[in-house]
Amino acid sequence: MNKAEILIIDDEPQIRKLLEINLESNNYKVWQAENAKEGILMAANHPPELILLDLGLPDKSGHEVLKELRTWYNKSIIILSVINNEKDIVQALDNGATDYLTKPFRNAELLARIRSAIRRNQTDNTESKKVCGDLEIDFVSRTVKRNQEILKLTATEYNLLLLFAKNEGRVLTHQYILKEIWGIGAQLETQYLRVFVGTLRKKIEQNQNQPLHIITESGVGYRFE
Amino acid sequence: MNKAEILIIDDEPQIRKLLEINLESNNYKVWQAENAKEGILMAANHPPELILLDLGLPDKSGHEVLKELRTWYNKSIIILSVINNEKDIVQALDNGATDYLTKPFRNAELLARIRSAIRRNQTDNTESKKVCGDLEIDFVSRTVKRNQEILKLTATEYNLLLLFAKNEGRVLTHQYILKEIWGIGAQLETQYLRVFVGTLRKKIEQNQNQPLHIITESGVGYRFE
DNA sequence: TTAAGATTTAAGATAGATTAAAGGACAAAT
């Protein structure tokens, strides 16, 4: 499982550093922005699992940032603020904040609220899946459908298909595929790969003699479309 | 649109009255329970949109009530408590509390947090029973029927079936199932799982040799349909 | 055209899955 990514938008370097240390030691990947403009840009380019937003930013009110984010960003946003003012808390929550903590905050509590917020994300989210023509690969449920029918793939076949699907359009060398699927010791066992490409094609291709999904790049490897 | 229903579980009459007045004037329908037993019963009979749960109940610890509710209730639960103790807050949030407010709380803030919690609810659906083909699982009464006949399942069998039912269509790895049912120390005891899948199949499958509900994903785990 | 590369098939080996059954822990009933 990958690390959950958290974006901190706060202008105080000490706070950012404190959060960075605590979050990274709890296995989160941390991104940082020191003003509203930068924060919105970063969130847009690379949407994180959760945003920690300070209300007191230099270039724009945090409430405005929150509203702007909420026009398109629907994961968790937790407000951090020195303002312990009822009106601000109410306004932030009504504008779609997931939670509100006043500084100084207790670290364990922040972590618990982050876990709670991320947990909630995961159930709300629509499942991530990939559709390639007649194929539909569901990464969460670990199932593959072709024309709505569930395909019966072995563990190795599924792993191979997953690798292909995550590198759609890219030529993968035999060596690379062998290393990823069978481990670093198997990079010369090209034969394994050929057999498994065979069985996979039998299951996912309409016409085995003219494969549309797994394309052979002779002398190099395979490409998935 | 109907009024959203809120269940208050708190033993202090003054607090209940205060909440009742405030919530009803904000267009919520309010239900009240003065102890854990009554609260759980009311929640089961008539699942509300949100539960306000006091941690200091006379008959049972609020943490236990929370855990019990969370086995089947997946809408919002906001904790109200006089305890402003970091450990309790963390524990409650990790047990699935949506939010945590310490008494005395500010009324407008509570209302904002309630709005926020209810807003988040609307995407995920609560259901107290699940029908899968000839199977009918009732999460509240913890009973399972097949073709209208009540099946006699042991505690472990029921827990396993519950886990499967809540992850319908998804492949669950052996490790994950073992962790969920037998706890974090049992992740290598694949054999337990196999035995229990065997006994479960005997009870829920029409034809044991061609299981329709619990599908084996060899080398990976099981999938429930 | 020819050598290297790719596919296909099938059989043996291995890891994984099912099933039955016995012993132990525990709770309910006597």
Added chain:
DNA sequence: ATTTGTCCTTTAATCTATCTTAAATCTTAA
């Protein structure tokens, strides 16, 4: 306190699916 019965754990035998390997056949690129 003893018995009874249920459920859980553990072991072992058997069965099955999957992986590996080799060999025959086909395709591609120089």
